[in-house]
Amino acid sequence: MRVTLNEDFLSIFPEASIHLLVCRNVPPLSTADVECWKGRARACVEASGITRQCLSERVEFQEWRTAYARFGLKPGKFQSSVELLWKRALEGRFIHTPVKLVDLYCHASLIALVPMGGYDLDRIADDLRVRLSEQAEQFLAIGQKQALSVAKGIVVYADNAGVVCFGWNHRDSVRTCLRPETRRAIFFADSATGKSRPRAAAGLDLMAEALKESGCKLSRELLDHNRTGVEITL
Secondary structure: OEEEEOHHHHHHOOOOEEEEEEEEOOOOOOHHHHHHHHHHHHHHHHHHOOOOOOHHHOHHHHHHHHHHHHOOOOOOOOOOHHHHHHHHHHOOOOOOOOOHHHHHHHHHHHHHOOOEEEEEHHHOOOOEEEEEOOOOEEEOEOOOOOOEEEOOOOEEEEEOOEEEEEOOOOEEEOOOEOOOOOOEEEEEEEEOOHHHHHHHHHHHHHHHHHHHHHOOEEEEEEEEOOEOEEEOOO
């Protein structure tokens, strides 16, 4: 399996970097482990000084509003995953799903102030690319009953079977999402500019910290304009 940044994507975002963490032999996580990280995320939010009123003005979220506008999505209608998580958290609605791996990376995303995503490696169809969408690609998001027809030129994660994540990190596909039975996973942290690159690295540092005691095998990679592809051994 190869993960690649396409030239059409890099031509719009030359400073972008995609940070990835591959996890093999992932054991079932305990509720106590996830609750510990939820507590860390809650403490981070409470100490941040960020409010709903000033949220969109913060540089961490402005980066993504600017990026989304650049590839044609209205920032008022479509927000990055990290902004959506923070909006929920500021209302006291921290993420809670049947999949503990999802909760874990969402808590790491909140703490690091960086968009993150996670996918089941056994459900990805061969290679994975960060690219611009083609005309009228179909995408079924988690929790939706009808597929979305993706307009041309939107940043997506996509494998050989289609779109895996729409709007760079806005919505994930039900086809490749993490599940309770997932035992091989890949996590991503996104950076659109050089300034946010350290935050993306920090997000994966947190995931590695959370998983290092579990006995799973971890490997890290970084993609940018200097290194546009990497082979992942499955």
